[in-house]
Amino acid sequence: MKFRSWISPFSSVNAAADHPIPPPKGMFPDDASNFSDLPSSTASPSLVSQETNSLSSLQSNLSLLTLPSVPSLQNLSPATLNLAISARCVNSLNPRNAHVTFLAMHNNLLYAASSNEINVFELINFALIDTFNNKDPSSGSAKSVSFLDGKIFTAHQDCKIRVWKLTPNKQHKLIATLPTLEDRLRRFVFPSSYTNVRRHKKKMWIEHHDAVSGLAVNENLMCSVSWDRCLKIWGGSKLRCIESIKAHDDAINAVVVGKDGTIFTGSADKRIRVWGKPYAEKKGKIGLIATLEKHKSAVNALALSSDESVLFSGACDRSILVWEREDSANYMVVTGALRGHTKAILCLINVSDLLFSGSADRTVRIWTRGNQGQFCCLTVLDGHRTPVRSLVATPAESGGVKLFSGSFDGEIKEWQIVVSSSSGS
Numbered sequence: 001m002k003f004r005s006w007i008s009p010f011s012s013v014n015a016a017a018d019h020p021i022p023p024p025k026g027m028f029p030d031d032a033s034n035f036s037d038l039p040s041s042t043a044s045p046s047l048v049s050q051e052t053n054s055l056s057s058l059q060s061n062l063s064l065l066t067l068p069s070v071p072s073l074q075n076l077s078p079a080t081l082n083l084a085i086s087a088r089c090v091n092s093l094n095p096r097n098a099h100v101t102f103l104a105m106h107n108n109l110l111y112a113a114s115s116n117e118i119n120v121f122e123l124i125n126f127a128l129i130d131t132f133n134n135k136d137p138s139s140g141s142a143k144s145v146s147f148l149d150g151k152i153f154t155a156h157q158d159c160k161i162r163v164w165k166l167t168p169n170k171q172h173k174l175i176a177t178l179p180t181l182e183d184r185l186r187r188f189v190f191p192s193s194y195t196n197v198r199r200h201k202k203k204m205w206i207e208h209h210d211a212v213s214g215l216a217v218n219e220n221l222m223c224s225v226s227w228d229r230c231l232k233i234w235g236g237s238k239l240r241c242i243e244s245i246k247a248h249d250d251a252i253n254a255v256v257v258g259k260d261g262t263i264f265t266g267s268a269d270k271r272i273r274v275w276g277k278p279y280a281e282k283k284g285k286i287g288l289i290a291t292l293e294k295h296k297s298a299v300n301a302l303a304l305s306s307d308e309s310v311l312f313s314g315a316c317d318r319s320i321l322v323w324e325r326e327d328s329a330n331y332m333v334v335t336g337a338l339r340g341h342t343k344a345i346l347c348l349i350n351v352s353d354l355l356f357s358g359s360a361d362r363t364v365r366i367w368t369r370g371n372q373g374q375f376c377c378l379t380v381l382d383g384h385r386t387p388v389r390s391l392v393a394t395p396a397e398s399g400g401v402k403l404f405s406g407s408f409d410g411e412i413k414e415w416q417i418v419v420s421s422s423s424g425s
Contacts (some may be wrong), residue, residue: 027221031059048391060224071338072333073338074374074376076375081376085379085419086420089415090414093121099410101143101390109122110122110412112403112412114410116139116140117131132164132174134394139156141157142155143156143211144215153215153217156212157281159207159210161215163239176239179204180238183202197228201257206240211226212224214253216257218259220236221237223257225254227252251266253266256304259308262275270297271291272302294334300315302348303349311336315342319335319345320338320341343360344359346389346390349390351394354403357391358387358405362382362387364384364415366417384407391403402414402417
């Protein structure tokens with residue numbers, strides 16, 4: 001029997017597509033103690049160093065149990081790289097007692113999806129300037145937020161993508177729902193516009209028939225992925241669905257797209273797939289380039305390095321796998337794993353050559369790459385009482401990185417991260 005990612009229980013594609021089943025309660029209890037496998041301790045300071053070393057070893061061993069053939073890459077220390085890191089929590093927000101499902105930043109605004117609504121904060125003073133989609137609880141949980149051509153796109157549990165416009169008074173106005181009514185009308189009379197989603201049930205191929213779990217944008221195109229196992233491409237001034245691909249054998253949890261238009265999807269089927277147009281057919285349809293298989297459990301998160309030569313993938317097996325490009329039919333190969341988290345990896349982002357990972361173990365880890373493909377875990381940020389579901393970061397004007405982390409208890413923390421040479425330069 002195949003199991004899907006436990007970051008949020010998927011409604012089956014065989015369930016009623018028009019009314020996706022909400023996640024059952026109790027999957028993530030509010031009691032923070034339920035999220036830790038490690039006992040708390042009040043040991044004397046003389047034992048702290050020994051316990052820290054033992055804990056680090058235990059955390060790596062947990063990942064090694066599931067991926068013993070993949071070497072660990074976190075063999076460097078900040079001292080080895082002559083680095084010093086300052087990381088402190090400078091602010092904490094809790095707009096409502098609901099799961100933070102996604103964080104995004106755009107034009108000095110912070111977007112925080114919680115349950116069905118999206119809260120918008122000014123980054124300067126963290127004033128709440130708008131809350132939208134809060135009048136439509138039937139849309140279900142908001143899963144992703146993205147931005148393209150001055151529009152805001154939100155993905156929802158009810159199988160739809162909603163399109164918003166920011167008004168001059170900083171309010172968000174709904175301008176469309178994808179697929180649009182026009183797109184439906186121009187196709188509904190043609191039998192080829194329909195596909196079987198289950199026995200005796202058909203839907204138009206331009207629409208998702210389960211929760212839309214992720215969005216990614218590139219130039220004038222937008223990609224959406226869903227628990228219905230499909231990848232869809234949207235484009236043009238009328239935001240039409242121009243392609244739909246049965247991309248995986250189970251629910252898709254993550255999608256990222258490179259500057260060259262290459263698309264990466266991660267799924268509960270434990271696979272990562274790479275999609276793109278054939279080099280000789282720039283106007284051709286998107287096709288499968290490669291299938292990357294190494295994870296032993298559902299893939300929950302993906303991130304690309306700054307130069308897009310390295311792909312990072314996080315899964316329920318507690319490992320972050322590092323994939324690098326190679327000139328062969330495999331497209332990318334695993335060079336190793338970043339270990340340390342004690343529970344599932346739920347989110348990954350890469351900013352300013354720093355990799356940030358959020359986990360169900362309630363921590364955020366910050367990684368940097370050193371010499372010869374080795375990595376260093378610069379620090380571990382703790383303070384969240386429940387799993388860290390989403391991360392977003394941007395270079396700070398004063399230097400360093402401004403990081404936001406959102407957890408399942410509704411709390412959003414702001415962190416100020418500064419990495420410098422330990423010699424003081």
